[in-house]
Amino acid sequence: MRVEYINPFVESAFNVMKEVLQSEVKRGELYLKSTSMPVMGVAAIVGLAGGVEGRVLFDMDRPTALKIASAMNGEELTTMDDLVKATITELANMITAQAVTKLHELGFRFDLTPPAIFTGDNMEVSNQDVEALIVPMDTVHGKVEINVAIREGRNGGLHED
């Protein structure tokens, strides 16, 4: 996978989380995975299609999701209710939007799906053909993994227009 696809997501996740959580965020070591991998319990997914295609997954465990949602709402939330899900979805939305802006500036043209959120135990995600790069982010509320699996679209990554 080309590093140009990854950096915007890393930077944007770092900036957005730092801003909305009002606390330090540390970037862990990147790693690659090519087989199916477990998902921690709460996963927001955004799909990409066009000049580049694939998906970005924001993955965290349930206590982390609750703590992040509590921090973003300024109140303590203890159950995975609609508000918590809407909050995590919005976090994914903000990170993706900022990353995509950078990718568009670099000349990549593609569309996004609205984020969807999955919750459950023992989930795993598989990608045929596309290897996933995982960017762990350590926040004061726990670990969030940004799992990026993107490749060049059928018509090539760069479009002239």
Added chain:
Amino acid sequence: MKTKEDFPSINERKPDGLSPEGTPYRILVVDDSMFVAKQITQILTSEGYDVVGQAADGLLGLERYKELYPNVDLVTMDITMPNMDGLTALQKIIDFDKNAKVIMISALGKQDLVKQALLAGAKNYIVKPLDRKKVLERIAHVLSK
């Protein structure tokens, strides 16, 4: 019991949410994200604004505006929403009330849509993540004109 009133006020400042007549400005919040709607509502009510309505998509927002009219001073309008997007809802609100004050709420990366919205009559825009100070400044500025 000690209440806030027992302490001398250091900063004698009128809350942003009150009009020169002293009545709260009335706001309609249109956003499909429960989180964002709640965030905007909290920011505004803390400054004395009256959030008179919330709507979860553009179509509901348009209907709500017509119901509330003329008892509504400003609309915050998300751009990407199901059923009817914010740009269409904005245009329909302006068709209905050419003096409507609408502020667009946008994720980063929607500059083209924001530009179209401003051309279509939106008074200003705010980019998410929402910052309390920015939200209050933009809204107060639009209402002061």
